[in-house]
Every structure is written in structure tokens, then in C-alpha cells.
Amino acid sequence: MAKPTLLVLAAGMGSRYGSLKQMDGLGPNGEAIIDYSVFDAIRAGFGRVVFVIRHAFEKDFREVFTPERFGGRIDVDFVFQELDYLPEGFTVPEGREKPWGTNHAVMMGAPVIDGPFAVINADDFYGRASYQAVADYLNRVDGSQNRYCMIGFKVKNTLSDNGSVSRGICEVDAEGNLVSMVERTSIERIDGTVYYKDGEQSVAISEDTPVSMNIFGFTPDYFRHSEEYFRTFLAENSSNLKAEFYIPTMVNKLINEGTSQMRVLPTDSPWFGVTYKEDRPMVVAKIRSLIDAGEYPEKLW
Secondary structure, three states, X not given: OOOOEXXXXXXOOOOOOOOOHHHOOOOOOOOOHHHHHHHHHHHHOOOEEEEEEOHHHHHHHHHHOOOOOOOOOOEEEEEEOOOOOOOOOOOOOOOOOOOOOHHHHHHXXXXXXXXXXXEEEOOEEOOHHHHHHHHHHXXXXXXXXXXXXXXXXXXXXXXXXXXXXXXXXXXXXXXXXXXXXXXXXXXXXXXXXXXXXXXXXXXXXXXXXXXXXXXXXXXXXXXXHHHHHHHHXXXXXXXXXXXXXXXXXXXXXXXXXXOOEEEEEEEOOOOEEOOOHHHHHHHHXXXXXXXXXXXXXXXXX
């Protein structure tokens, strides 16, 4: 059985954070969040990491995240997401500046991935248990099609003290499968209650509501589904210069039409990441506490 691949979405420059945060050293020896993600993936049995990046910062990124950095313990590949990487017959609409979104980024991995794979954000710290759960699931479904998974974090474990956040709010059936995933904005705790914004209205939700933090497990047929539907998406959104082809867009379509099934793997683990610059000291402190608790060595590599 081939080891699963880790596909890291690192093409976003992090405009709110103000720098290439994928390379920001947060660990005691300059480790970035990516380092901890790759370390956890190796422990969970992943055999290769593929970074989705942009040509604009290729040189800087490649100089940092070399195979040697990871001690030769995992194979490393790079693919690129650019605005004009479109199916034959399509061109970038005049005035379009935004990239095409997270599922477009996932599609960039198709030429180099032919087995089960996990997708993560470069700047999110998911924790060891998340990688193990996804790897175990992918190993069980290796060779099958349309059986996917995602980690469902409790919304209370994904909030920022420094501002509101956007999350994919999930509805899950009695068997633990995803029914729907809706992107909600302006999620924050106010006077002890978690709310999201629906237009001008604030809607209260349970603190244990499962949310997506963009850690998924797929079998390679997902690339074919994405390529087919991306053509429809482009045709329908050619006049919308800000439309993005998100992972939940694709997943919801496949679930709603009965093509695919996505198992939601619940976790009590806290998610953390640098959404705002002010989050950085908290992330540094949390990594330090995990090292002190023996979860990670002082020096990763």
C-alpha cells in the first residue's frame, strides 16, 4: 500500500498578516507551522509532501523548504497555482485579480498525485491527532472512490481573541457523514456566546458545532470531479471577478448529488493559526507548551 500524500496549500500570501507567513519562524529554532505539519504527517505515515505555491515567491520558498530541511524523511514536490492556469478554451476575464480559490489550488496537484491524499492550509496548526485520523481513514479507503473525510473541529476551539473569523459550519448526519458545509463569516464569542453573521443578523450557535478548518482527505478521483465542475463554475461566473472555487463548493455539490460521501472525523484538539499579526505571540506560546508537554522535540529536524 502506497503511503498517502500531504498537499499543502501555500499559494496565499496572507494579506491580513502582511508577509509570507508560511515561512514565519514560530518554534524555538525558527520552525514554521509548516514544519510541525510535516513532522506530524511523517509520524502519521505520509510519504510525500506537495506544496502548492506561486512563481512569485518560488525562490524564497524553495530555499527554506528543501528535502534536506526535513532530514530526508519525506519526499518533497512543488506545484504552482496561477490565475491563468485554466482549462482549454477559457481565459482570465479582463480585470480579474483574485486567484481562483482553494479547490483550484487542490487541482494543481493532479499531475503529481495518483493515490490518496490529504489537503491542509500552510498556516494552520492542526495537531498530531488530526494527521493520524486522516491517514488511518485514507489507508482504509485506498483503492476505492468517492469516499472522503475531513476533520471536524469544535467551533469553540477555533476562535481568535483578536477579531472575528470565517469558518465552514458543518451539518453532520447520524452516521457521521457530512450533510452540508456553509462558509460563515464574522464568527466570534460575544458575552460568552458564539455568533456568526447572516447578513445583518447575528445567529447564535453551540460551542461544539463542527467546523471545517480545511483539512481534508481525498481519493484521486476527486481531481476528475473538480476538473469537470470547474468548467461549469467558470462558465457561470465569468462576469464575477471575485468568484472563487472553494473546496466546500465542490464537496457540497458531490454530496448533494449523491456522488460522494465525506466522513467527518470529530476532534477535541484545539486548532490554532496566525489569522492576525496579534495572534503570533499566542501561537509561539502554544507551541512552547506542546514542546514542554513532550508532544514535540525542542528541535524538530
